[in-house]
Amino acid sequence: MRAVLQRVSRASVTVEGVVTGQIGPGLLILVCAMQGDTVAEADRLAAKIVKLRIFKDEAGKMNRSVKDIGGAALVVSQFTLAADLRGNRPGFSTAAAPDEGKRLYEHFSARIAAEGVPVQNGIFGADMDVALSNDGPVTIWMDTATP
Known part of the structure; x- marks a missing residue:
């Protein structure tokens, strides 16, 4: 699975004109299930993100996790993270099939x-x-295929 995390003050x-999700301080997580991904990758990615120390402590150092600060997560599916950019028009054939992608997205959120x-x-x-207000800005790319 691939994810882009953005530390936000709000997102x-x-x-269709209806707010489906909103948070204050925390993480905006754009996530994409790739072909061959399993629940194990979703679990590993979720655990890593929750523990990732990218929020400031009392000394101003990035030393606290989203859980440490009592923050929230806005999780958004984004199949375009699977983009193959060899040409001028991106291809998305490495993204998981929609049914599998939805299942893994929902599992990841849970x-x-x-x-x-x-x-x-x-x-x-x-x-x-x-919509987001990137705090920092801090933006991090993660991929379970990369240790």
């Missing part, structure tokens, strides 16, 4: 919540308007 997702982090979501497969 929201709107579908694992984040099970770790004690409140979760809000976008709508899988929808055309979404994502």
Whole structure:
């Protein structure tokens, strides 16, 4: 699985004029299931993200996790993270099939919540308007295929 994390002071997702998820301080997580991904990858990625120390401590150092600060996660499916950019038009054939992608996306969101982090979501497969205030800015790319 691939994810892009953005440390945010606030973020929201709107579908057809309706806000489907919004958070205050925490993480906006754009996530994509790749072909061949399993529940084990989703679990590993969720556990890593929840423990990732990218929030400032009292000394201003990145030393606290989203859980440590009592933050939330806005999890948004984004198959375009699977983009193959060999040409001028990206291909997305390495993304998981929609049914499998949705299953892993939902499992990933549930694992984040099970770790004690409140979760809000976008709508899988929808055309979404994502708004955020990137705090830092801090943006991190993760891929379970890369140790």
